[in-house]
Amino acid sequence: MPTNKKKPQVTASPERRRELLDTAAEVFAAQGYNATTVRKIADAAGMLAGSLYYHFDSKESMLDEILSAFLNELWAGYDTVLAAGLGPRETIEALVTESFREIDRHRAAVAIYQKEARTLSAQPRFHYLSDSQVKFEKAWLGTLERGVAARVFRADLDIRLTYRFVRDTVWVAASWYRPGGQHSPEEIARQYLSMVLDGIAVRT
Amino acid sequence: MPTNKKKPQVTASPERRRELLDTAAEVFAAQGYNATTVRKIADAAGMLAGSLYYHFDSKESMLDEILSAFLNELWAGYDTVLAAGLGPRETIEALVTESFREIDRHRAAVAIYQKEARTLSAQPRFHYLSDSQVKFEKAWLGTLERGVAARVFRADLDIRLTYRFVRDTVWVAASWYRPGGQHSPEEIARQYLSMVLDGIAVRT
DNA sequence: ATCCTTCCCTAACAAGTGTTTGGTAGGTTA
DNA sequence: TAACCTACCAAACACTTGTTAGGGAAGGAT
Structure with missing residues (x-):
């Protein structure tokens, strides 16, 4: 009832x-x-x-349902990855791949989230967006720090800047990604990871 | 008159x-x-x-003035860089640095552009946004291609994906950047370039 | 045949929207 | 003093907004 x-x-x-x-x-x-x-x-x-x-009930509750349904699925995937006990580099790889899969499945919801999350999270009804963002930052920043400590990620970079760099790099893809394109989510993840981890310059 | x-x-x-x-x-x-x-x-x-x-005249013309003023200044800076006859890597470095300077100076305008450009460019009045975007893509993609040909950028990456990667990486910074923070635009540009060019992984 | 459930329509509502019109206080100029 | 210009206010306009109330068509269950 x-x-x-x-x-x-x-x-x-x-x-x-x-x-x-x-x-x-x-x-x-x-x-x-x-x-x-x-x-x-x-x-x-x-x-x-x-x-x-x-x-x-309202236009707002439509938005609410769309966003919370997306976030629930996202965290189901993320939590699985984070609970797997992988090394820092493998965790980043898995998180990025999972992210592109979510973009593939929830393209519209991700795009909405990107555009509106900042203003919405001020509203009490959408406070779970802030909670999610905090949890998100904790997961990514923690993994990056583990990686620096384990000497698999560079120590000479501002880690907070690095976090935003990786985060944004992944999620803005929702603004141009179209499912059914020539690249699968996994292929895009592979190339993105290659750029983020090794850079686009030729190694000398 | x-x-x-x-x-x-x-x-x-x-x-x-x-x-x-x-x-x-x-x-x-x-x-x-x-x-x-x-x-x-x-x-x-x-x-x-x-x-x-x-x-x-209208709310719309305010938006128009804000955006076109920003784009005019942006292209003044970009054109100077592009006309300098630098090598591909140096051109990318200069463009990125110039971009962060523009974000520093026109934070609000950049944020508006990021959020609204896609929908606005459909309107005839804001068609110059599309023109700018085409010119933008030509400049960046061309530089990347020159870099691949000159063997300073990796050839094994989808160049279009690389373009979007670099572009988004730079401009989404406007969503969190606050002028007067602990990092100057030049310092942020330096770190971003280090990540994009050399990656965040430790070289083995 | 009757009732009930599901799903949508018609028609309106109050509040909020961008915009216009006419007026006016205060300073500058003649 | 009078005329004028700049920058704003006061009050309204036509329209769009999210939302509601009542009704009705279709079909399954009784």
Whole structure:
């Protein structure tokens, strides 16, 4: 007996909700959350604006569901990697590869996250975005520090700068990545790792 | 004798315009263009919404001025670098350094550009954003190709992927960079170049 | 045949949006 | 003093926004 806070949906099939959330995510990603009107979402779904409210409480709760569903899947993958007890370099490799797989699967959600996370996390409802970001930083920074201590990563770099470098490098890819392109997520991860780890200059 | 298209401003001092554009840019960067109402801009400027229209034709033309002013300065710097006749590696180094200087000087404008450029460039008024992007890609990709031909950059990487890697790596910095921090633009450029060119792994 | 459930439509609402119009305080110029 | 210019305010405009309320069509269950 779920006692939802505000407006418990009477009846609504989860499949249809998923469908609508997917199209909503596409529109959000393409136009930006604020620039997206519920009428545009309804258009893309082939229905009228008011009809969306049979399935969802509000435009904001659509965004909420999209982002939290993505983050849940992301952390399922990350936690598996982090629990595997790999070395620092192998952990970074696994995290990057996993990240590109998530981009492949949740391209729209990632794009939305990239654009809106900073402003949203101020809102109490989206405070879990901040939590996630803290956890994220802990995982990556910790791995980098382990790598420096183990002498597999360079010690002469600002580690915080390195963290942002690696993080951004991976996730901005969502802005241009299109699934079904000529490179698989794994192939992109391989090339990115090659650049990040060994650089683009020829070794002399 | 300027014959402006729609609504030539009767009289308005350029200095005040600059001031207002700077505060508008800050709000745009912090909240996003669409989420920013003219009333919020007016609040930040200590005046009422309607008063902005003494200085500007529209909210859109404020954005236009902010972005084109930034791009003009950016290309002034880039063109100087590109005309210097440097080698490929030195050109990349100079471009990256110049980019971080621009981020330092136009943090807000860069942030706005990052968030809104893709959607804006569809609009005819902002088509110069597409032009700039094409020119941008030509400059960077060309330099990378010269570097591969001269055997100073690795030949085993997808060059288009490398381009996006380097480009994104540099410009996303605007999302977290704060002027007056502990690192100067030149220092950040130095570390970024070290990572991009030589990688973060220890050489064995 | 009746009821019920699911899913959507029609039509409106209040609040917020960018923008316009006319006015006006205060300084500069004549 | 009078005329004028600059920079703003006050109040409204037409429109778009997210959201709601009531209704109804289709189909399965009873």
